[in-house]
Amino acid sequence: MPAPHWAAAARQAGQSLLDGKDAAGLKALCAEAFEPLIAAAGPASLALDRLAILPVSDAVRARLAAIGALVAGLPDINVTIDPTERHGFEYQTWIGFSLFGAGIMGETGRGGAYATVRPDGSAEPAIGFSLYIDGLVDAGLGISDPRRVLLPVGTDPAAAAGLRADGWATVVAFTADARPGDFRCSHVWDGVKPAKT
Structure with missing residues (x-):
């Protein structure tokens, strides 16, 4: 039109x-x-x-x-x-978009096509995107239980290496009375597997 x-x-x-x-x-x-x-x-x-x-x-x-x-x-x-809808998209040259998620206040991201103007006045087309992580974090997304395991004194080094290969963060105890909570460990090595504390 x-x-x-x-x-x-x-x-x-x-x-x-x-x-x-x-x-x-x-x-x-x-x-x-x-x-x-x-x-x-x-x-x-x-x-x-x-x-x-x-x-x-x-x-x-x-x-x-x-x-x-x-x-x-x-x-x-x-x-x-x-x-x-142009609010916040005034600089866009073609498509602009906002992302929203269920249970998340406000936008979780925004982006679109725009032009970058060079010093000589010519323009270069570009596409960009920004992710607003505050709302995602506030909603509890991306937060997972820590996978930290306390390794008691004398734990086999091969077992420790296997745990790290499986994605566990390992904390080596230097004393027999070390407690998992003192080291922010969610588990303790029981000699066979990580046991939830």
């Missing part, structure tokens, strides 16, 4: 109305041609179907096909599309 030739102020007003999903405001600005973009927001398959019927250029149609291919490659992920 060709964009009306707006003055810069009118264009900014139109972008603000799209940001606010204000269909009535678009109509008042005589920009109702953009209302279908607001209506297209939703689950990816529905959004792509709604966007496919709009009168857009071949370049936009190719981009929609590329988005469809990306979505098809993520069959186990719930993907939604919002063609008017």
Whole structure:
């Protein structure tokens, strides 16, 4: 859909109305041609179907096909599309995305395509992604029980090497009265296997 030739102020007003999903405001600005973009927001398959019927250029149609291919490659992920969402994506030149996870407050990641402008004014296309780990850590993801085993005095060095090869952190006791908790050990070697303490 060709964009009306707006003055810069009118264009900014139109972008603000799209940001606010204000269909009535678009109509008042005589920009109702953009209302279908607001209506297209939703689950990816529905959004792509709604966007496919709009009168857009071949370049936009190719981009929609590329988005469809990306979505098809993520069959186990719930993907939604919002063609008017620009908050935090103002620098993006094509696709921008945010990741959310069940039980996690806010975004867990964000990224997309952008252009890096060189000193000579030319631009280099780039794609980037940032992962926000605070929410993941707050949700307890990536945290696992420590696999530290206390090796009593006299433990066979071959047994210790085997434990390390299996991913255990080993702590060698220097006295017979050493306690696993003093060394943050979750297990103690019983001569055959690591025993939970």
